[in-house]
Amino acid sequence: MNDQGHIAVLSNEVFENLISTGCRTFVDATVGAAGHALGMLVRNRNLHLIGIDRDQEALDRAGQTLKEYSGRVTLLRGNFRNLKEILQGIGISSIDGILFDLGISSYQLADSRGFSFNDDEGLDMRMDTREALTAYEIVNSYRQEDIARILYEYGEEHRSRKIAKVIFDSRKKEKIRTARQLASIVASAKKRTGRIHPATKTFQALRIAVNDELGSLAQGMDAAVGLLAAGGRIGIITFHSLEDRMVKERFRNDRTLNVLTRKAIKPGREEVLSNPRSRSAKLRVAEKN
Numbered sequence: 001m002n003d004q005g006h007i008a009v010l011s012n013e014v015f016e017n018l019i020s021t022g023c024r025t026f027v028d029a030t031v032g033a034a035g036h037a038l039g040m041l042v043r044n045r046n047l048h049l050i051g052i053d054r055d056q057e058a059l060d061r062a063g064q065t066l067k068e069y070s071g072r073v074t075l076l077r078g079n080f081r082n083l084k085e086i087l088q089g090i091g092i093s094s095i096d097g098i099l100f101d102l103g104i105s106s107y108q109l110a111d112s113r114g115f116s117f118n119d120d121e122g123l124d125m126r127m128d129t130r131e132a133l134t135a136y137e138i139v140n141s142y143r144q145e146d147i148a149r150i151l152y153e154y155g156e157e158h159r160s161r162k163i164a165k166v167i168f169d170s171r172k173k174e175k176i177r178t179a180r181q182l183a184s185i186v187a188s189a190k191k192r193t194g195r196i197h198p199a200t201k202t203f204q205a206l207r208i209a210v211n212d213e214l215g216s217l218a219q220g221m222d223a224a225v226g227l228l229a230a231g232g233r234i235g236i237i238t239f240h241s242l243e244d245r246m247v248k249e250r251f252r253n254d255r256t257l258n259v260l261t262r263k264a265i266k267p268g269r270e271e272v273l274s275n276p277r278s279r280s281a282k283l284r285v286a287e288k289n
Contacts, residue, residue: 007035007275009237009275010265010278014235014283018040019043019044020233023046024046024048025050025097026048026099027051027087027227030101031053032055034061041069041072049074050090051066052080053077053078054128059077063075074090076090080100080223081216084226084227092227096233098233098235100235101237103277115179115207117179117199118179119180121178122178123178126211135207136176138210140176147168148165150209155201155203155205156241159190162189163186163190166188182203183203204240214243217246225257230288238282239282240280247284257288258286265282266282266283
């Protein structure tokens with residue numbers, strides 16, 4: 001589905017692998033612009049969808065997108081790491097399916113929070129603006145070695161030490177206040193290779209650190225598997241190797257799950273051409289025994 005510019009990735013693959021006729025209670029743990037959610041509601045008239053997001057602006061957009069189906073939709077603000085508590089709050093203790101789409105939406109990239117290299121508004125990167133830590137704080141106050149560690153661990157950036165030093169030296173002269181400024185600093189320490197912006201891994205690492213994305217994913221997966229009814233399915237769309245490895249290992253090592261995707265499902269050529277951001281997406285699906 002395309003909601004005024006945002007395109008939900010692997011939509012058909014999600015519907016085919018996660019939504020059965022017997023599916024009644026489904027959780028979209030990252031409802032975002034509601035592209036996947038809308039498709040699910042259209043395809044299954046008996047489905048009640050619970051959409052969760054930590055970003056209030058995303059929830060507001062989802063509410064508008066899904067207003068025609070409001071009787072079958074419950075939208076809740078929260079971090080999916082707290083999935084069990086969030087669902088307990090509305091009396092839900094068992095679900096038939098759940099989707100995690102770990103990508104960042106087109107809206108967030110355009111939302112002046114520092115996710116985009118061209119953003120001149122600020123250096124925030126919080127998905128939940130109620131949280132305290134920002135990318136500005138990391139870049140301007142963390143020790144050089146700690147910045148290097150974040151870039152290496154979360155961005156798999158092999159030039160992490162060089163980039164951290166350039167950041168450290170630059171902030172001595174003036175505070176690094178915008179994403180555009182940071183992207184320019186990183187580009188001065190790392191040459192562009194092909195179409196990939198030199199600051200891609202740095203921005204990924206900072207976003208993961210600010211939002212504790214890997215910690216949230218670990219807790220969210222545990223909670224989701226615990227809530228799934230027998231025969232219920234969990235699907236997770238990842239966009240970089242750190243997430244994908246976590247999901248692959250979590251599924252493989254859980255005896256209560258039957259892994260349905262021995263190899264991750266990837267977008268076809270046609271989808272990549274129509275939506276280049278989908279090229280790194282991978283979907284893994286497992287079913288509760």
